[in-house]
Amino acid sequence: MGNKNISMAVIRRLPKYYRYLGDLLDRDIQRISSKELSDIIGFTASQIRQDLNNFGGFGQQGYGYNVDALHKEIGKILGLDTKYNAVLIGAGNLGQAIANYSGFRKAGFEIKALFDANPRMIGLKIRDFEILDSEDIEEFIKENDVDIAIMCIPKKGSQELADRLVNAGIKGIWNFVPVDLDVPESVIVENVNLTESLFTLSYLMKAED
Amino acid sequence: MGNKNISMAVIRRLPKYYRYLGDLLDRDIQRISSKELSDIIGFTASQIRQDLNNFGGFGQQGYGYNVDALHKEIGKILGLDTKYNAVLIGAGNLGQAIANYSGFRKAGFEIKALFDANPRMIGLKIRDFEILDSEDIEEFIKENDVDIAIMCIPKKGSQELADRLVNAGIKGIWNFVPVDLDVPESVIVENVNLTESLFTLSYLMKAED
Incomplete structure (x- = not known):
């Protein structure tokens, strides 16, 4: 695959298109013009046409967009039809919340296991998952074809963990640790x-005062 | 206050400066050039000088930046020295994780109460907080000078809740609901x-294939 020339700004807008198109489908709206889409999403109609043209342009002059077809197509572009195996590391409060997050299925991600380094957590059950020992993570990744690691651990030790994940062959990291991880370019x-x-909210609140 | 002419791109970089400067302080580094700062943050030295010039420019020719002074100053710009009262609505998994999040104190936010609409949740205790009935939220906001609401509820009913919060005088919303809330311009x-x-991760994984 690889639409590598698409700018990150466009890519970051795609999930929003996908969400709004899904809302339209929920309301049984099957056809929409770029002008109408503009009114609900808040991007200009010309921006919308330009964004979607990046991916081949799904609109037809005088008809607009077929909502269902566009929704499916953007879903494919986003790779939501591709299945990935994931593990989650750090089964604290945030990790547990993320593990229970219903959005994974929609994105094609399947959590295969939770890991924690705390002996008091290891062996506990969170929903369908027994918490496994972080020591065993490399082996698990290799044996279960795990593509993605979700990191919900404290800052300390996070780079070391990322190094271990990369060595075990992980291809992507969803990183909740407030650290810029240093990984090879091929790892997302x-x-x-x-x-x-x-902090951004705090700034904007103060600026508004 | 109000540095209203500063672009959002600059504002979004400030927390990163703040974080890296904090790391330098932890390592007892008191002085740094824009070149050195560039090496660790990954922005160009010229970008760094330009960003910080927006706020008066804290560097001195031939000396560089005083790390502690710059850290404090950016903290002030971010409004971290300003105290805000907050409430959290939606005490499910994610809400509980957010309520336990240690970053609030650093940002000057104090959570005053948790709210939920589920009768089975109301009255339960999460750390120091008893979960209150969402019905009572307007009264609580007014009586306790609450500035910020953290929304961790499902999509359905989120706009109605936002309307109630705005009517009760809330000034800012930290929104975890996947919805673009419609609020007056004065509400952040x-x-x-x-x-x-x-979805962005999914896209990038697929593009890398």
Whole structure:
């Protein structure tokens, strides 16, 4: 595959298109113009046409977009029809919340196991998962064809863990640790930095005063 | 206050500066050049000088930056020295994880109460908080000078809740619901959209194949 020339800005908008198109389908709306889509998403109609043209352009002059076809197509572009095996490391509060997160199925991700380094956590059951010992993670990744690791551990030791994951052959990391992980270019890292988001909120609140 | 002319791109980089400067302080490093800062943060030295110039420019020719002073100053710009009262709505898995999140204190946010609409949750204790009935949220906001609401509820009913919060005088929303809330311009909304992040990871994994 690889639409490697698509800018990250466009890519980051795709999930939003996908979400709004899904909402339209829920309301049984089957056809929409770029102008109408613009009204609900808040991007300009020209931006929408330009974004979607990156992927071949699904609109027809005078008809607009077929909502279902566009939704399916963007889903494919996002790789939601591709299945990935995932493990989650760090079964604390946040890790448990993430493990229970219903969005994984939609994205084609299947969590295969939870890991923790704390002896008091190892062996506990969270929903369908027994928490396994972090020591065994490399072996598990290799034996179960795990593609993605979700990191929910504290900052300390996170780079060392990332190194171990990379050595075990992991291809992507969904990283909740507030650290910029140093990994080979071929390994995808997507960060969710709650502190940065909270600090941005704090800044905007103060600026509004 | 209000550095309203600063672009969101610059603002979104500030928490990162703050984090790296904090790491330097932890390692007792008191002085750093924009070149050295560039090496560890990964922005260019010229970008760093330009970013920090937006706020008055803290560097001195031939000396570089005083790490502690710059850290403190960025903290002030981010409003981390300003105290805000917060409530969290939706005490499910994610809500509980967020409620336990240690970053709030650093950002000057104090969670005053948790709310849930589920009768089976109301009255339960999560750490220091008894879960209160969502019905009572407007009254609580007004009586306790609450500035910020953290929304961790399902999609359905989220706009109605946002309307109630706005009417009760809330000034900011940290929104974990995958919905673009419609609020007056004076109300700050900062979104954390886990699904969008996950879909981006999925896209990048597929593009790498």
